[in-house]
Amino acid sequence: MTMSKRLLISLAAAAAIMAGAGAQAANSEAGKVKAKEVCAACHGEGGNSTVPDYPKLSGQHADYLAKALRDYKSGLRKNAVMAAFAGALSKDDIDNLAAYFHAQPAAVSTRN
Amino acid sequence: MIKPTHFAAAAVAALAAVAPFAAAAQGAPTGNPAAGYQKTQMCSGCHGIEGWRTAFPEVYKVPKLGGQHQAYIVKALQAYKSGERSHPSMRAIAASLSDQDMADLAAYYAQPSLKTAAK
Numbered sequence: 001m002t003m004s005k006r007l008l009i010s011l012a013a014a015a016a017i018m019a020g021a022g023a024q025a026a027n028s029e030a031g032k033v034k035a036k037e038v039c040a041a042c043h044g045e046g047g048n049s050t051v052p053d054y055p056k057l058s059g060q061h062a063d064y065l066a067k068a069l070r071d072y073k074s075g076l077r078k079n080a081v082m083a084a085f086a087g088a089l090s091k092d093d094i095d096n097l098a099a100y101f102h103a104q105p106a107a108v109s110t111r112n
Numbered sequence: 113m114i115k116p117t118h119f120a121a122a123a124v125a126a127l128a129a130v131a132p133f134a135a136a137a138q139g140a141p142t143g144n145p146a147a148g149y150q151k152t153q154m155c156s157g158c159h160g161i162e163g164w165r166t167a168f169p170e171v172y173k174v175p176k177l178g179g180q181h182q183a184y185i186v187k188a189l190q191a192y193k194s195g196e197r198s199h200p201s202m203r204a205i206a207a208s209l210s211d212q213d214m215a216d217l218a219a220y221y222a223q224p225s226l227k228t229a230a231k
Contacts, residue, residue, distance in 0.1 A: 052183035061173035078196040111178030112160035
């Protein structure tokens with residue numbers, strides 16, 4: 001294989017990876033706006049809930065948060081309040097909110 | 113005559129023995145973080161490993177529990193036990209827990225960050 005062909009293949013691969021990442025990149029800023037509108041009343045500013053029954057979200061894993069919202073929306077996870085809120089969220093809203101809460105100063109941590 | 117230190121120890125032991133019943137009378141057991149720590153064997157294999165992913169039925173990182181609200185952790189465990197939440201492993205584990213176990217585990221995980229427990 002010639003040098004230029006190798007370079008071309010590497011470039012194509014890099015472009016493909018970047019395109020993939022772009023398609024999945026959640027928008028934390030958009031999540032922040034949504035969080036203030038929809039979530040903050042119960043889960044607190046930045047997801048640092050002060051209400052014992054409502055979980056702290058700040059610093060939680062994004063994929064876990066997104067799954068929780070999808071499950072509330074689909075009804076797999078049953079909670080009347082969250083079903084209503086999650087039901088009104090789009091797939092992008094969910095990914096953006098998960099990215100936003102994950103990026104906040106962590107209120108929760110992994111514990112042995 | 114009873115030495116003061118012995119008396120104090122006996123008083124603490126008596127209070128510790130009575131406390132769970134007093135709480136039970138009000139409905140919900142009071143959690144004991146130290147007792148909770150002794151019950152984390154079933155939890156730490158997943159929740160104790162940073163970034164651990166559950167593999168079934170969906171792949172995602174298991175939630176961080178350290179510093180979470182005690183009341184929420186109890187609610188989550190009850191929801192798994194009742195079937196409101198559906199993760200198979202969590203349903204099986206929560207089904208094996210008593211109300212006292214749930215309260216103790218929640219009290220342990222809810223404590224503000226613990227540096228010694230992580231060792």
